[in-house]
Amino acid sequence: MVSLLDIIGPVMVGPSSSHTAGACRLGLIARALIGGTPDTAKVELHGSFARTGTGHGTDRAIAGGLMGYQPDDVRLRESLEEAERTGLVIKFENTKLRGDHHPNTTRITVTREDRSVVMIGSSIGAGRIVVTAIDGFPVDITGTYTTLVVVAHDEPGIVAKLATALAEESVNLATMRVSRRQKGGDAIHIYELDSPPGPPALARIRELKAVKTLRVVERVA
């Protein structure tokens, strides 16, 4: 469904909806996945992101997203200096990712305290984005909904328990997807929600024994 505000928008810092606004949104999602501003970040730029990213401020936009700046925040222009000032260590590298990727793709590895997350995401035009992998799990996150990312031990009934926890707090599911790398290992659950989950719903999910990590990715588009 196309909204008038998708066409007349977003309000953003220039110069490119794909290389700047979309890149910022990818940074915001990496930030949400690690649960706040990371301690360190490695940002690998692929394809057109690598070739023309610097002139488009792609590096500044991703750094700004990692620090929680939105695409219309003028602080994006000085985000690299601000990152350095506040001790966020960001390393940028050009890379050639294996497999089939959109021309505007980045792999972002973030660490915070004793955790780390590796995410692959693409900016697919007009500021829209899609995250295609988290920690090696294939995913499909567009940021148009509040998204719950749960890593849980792969065991019977876990999907029902998670869905029940959300339903009991009246949180409606728009879409859901579960994928795993191997049977009986860990599975990643992606739930796109019509409304943000409240603390009681999140607490119920955290209480489940099989749940290893739980992250809420706020709507970015």
Place this chain on the structure above:
Amino acid sequence: MYDSLIDAVAAAEEQNISLGELALRTEAAEGLRSRDEVESGLQRALDVMRGAVDRGLVGDLFSVSGLVGGDAFKMTKAKGPLAGTVFTDALAAALAVQEVNAAMGVIVAAPTAGGAGVLPGVLLGLAKHRELSDTQMVMALATAGLIGAVVAVRASLSGAEGGCQAETGAAAGMAAGAGVELLGGTPRQAMHAVAVTMQGTLGLVCDPLGGLVEVPCVYRNATGAAMALCGIELALAGVEFPIPVDEVVDTMGQIGREMDVRYRETAGGGLAATPTGRRLARERLVQIKPKKGK
């Protein structure tokens, strides 16, 4: 939202409302956002457009590479036969927004950042010469949004997919239809303004130097605004384009799909591949090295 401008015009005529009003009613009925939310979003877009034009006309901004800047200001001192008219004011405003964009200022992607100057150029150029309320301007943005939504679904709004015809070309079509309604034209006239404007941008390639939204993008927003004003004049005079608007949009999509990759934002062809284009990209753009956090 509609996927056919012909259907949208028929619906607007049946209900005796403008395309803008139809767009607002349609989106509210879809249920994801309320009418208030959409109208306040469009009002914010209008405010940001005004801010970007004002900022760009000052003339002290330069792009990251230094290749563009200062031309909007020159247009405020226009000396040609159309100086002081809607035409030169629209060109100045379109350049101003793109200069702000190239300098990492705040703009409204409408429909994209690369084509962001056309719509505010035309609408704010018109507003400088007519008494137009914010309510009327917001309605015109809704008209533009409906046209853009049809183009997004039937063709493309991405230079990487469809060339510049999908960015400044689509923006010009949006601005032409919106401008017609803003000046009291009918939905049918708006539709013909879109058709006649977009036929003029068919085949337009996306060939930015070094792949950056600078040259020729800034100037192409000015020519896009001029094309939209042409469409507005013809349509308000009653000119009807013989090929239906939906087929013009479909043609743009088809040409985009058949367009060689060199002409789709890769800096592999067109002006980017000229001797001067290559030299400027090498001299001015490659020097920008990524700054790294420690």
